[in-house]
Amino acid sequence: MKNPIFQAIHLYREREQRKWREENLEVISRIRSESFGANTEHLTYVHILDLHKDGVIKPHIDSIRYCGDVITGVSLLSDAIMRLRHQNQKDDLIVDLLMPRRSLYRLGGAGRYEFTHEVLGTTESVWHGKNIPRDRRISIICRDLPKSANRQPDSELVLKPIPEEM
Ligand code: OGA
Ligand code: MN
Numbered sequence: 001m002k003n004p005i006f007q008a009i010h011l012y013r014e015r016e017q018r019k020w021r022e023e024n025l026e027v028i029s030r031i032r033s034e035s036f037g038a039n040t041e042h043l044t045y046v047h048i049l050d051l052h053k054d055g056v057i058k059p060h061i062d063s064i065r066y067c068g069d070v071i072t073g074v075s076l077l078s079d080a081i082m083r084l085r086h087q088n089q090k091d092d093l094i095v096d097l098l099m100p101r102r103s104l105y106r107l108g109g110a111g112r113y114e115f116t117h118e119v120l121g122t123t124e125s126v127w128h129g130k131n132i133p134r135d136r137r138i139s140i141i142c143r144d145l146p147k148s149a150n151r152q153p154d155s156e157l158v159l160k161p162i163p164e165e166m
Contacts (some may be wrong), residue, residue: 008118011055016045032142035072035106040144043067047141051119053078053134059085059116065151068144072106075099078135081125084115098127101137 020028028046036042051057062071079100086093095115099105107117122134 008058008060011052057119059118073141076138078137
């Protein structure tokens with residue numbers, strides 16, 4: 001994906017996956033139906049982000065050219081803290097979310113558009129005074145379709161071929 005937010009991510013691998021085994025598709029479908037409104041169009045591929053234990057995601061807002069109103073993801077392998085900062089009050093209006101491994105999060109509304117989100121590194125990952133050690137973390141992220149007015153012909157999604165089912 002030619003997406004500028006990926007400059008915000010350090011020490012990672014990623015892929016976009018369209019085809020899933022039936023049992024995994026069941027889970028993906030449940031994530032979509034819990035997170036998106038009825039009849040929402042979503043991106044057919046799912047974004048898989050594999051973040052190294054020392055990797056971080058710096059504050060960013062997902063571009064409206066690539067994503068609609070909702071971003072929803074499952075965290076696998078490691079607990080992590082997602083920090084939301086209001087885009088106009090970066091140092092004053094901050095919300096930390098504890099994302100235990102295997103939890104699902106959903107960013108919509110103000111959380112999607114008015115706050116940046118980031119995933120903290122291990123030294124900053126503190127929750128109510130307790131360290132939350134970061135390990136390798138894989139997130140499975142579903143997004144709904146960008147609004148058609150925001151899609152730009154010269155910035156079409158570039159999908160990498162996926163060799164086999166996962
Ligand atoms: C992203 C992102 C969060 C996550 O890829 O834009 O913010 O849960 N990912 O990995
Ligand atoms: Mn993001």
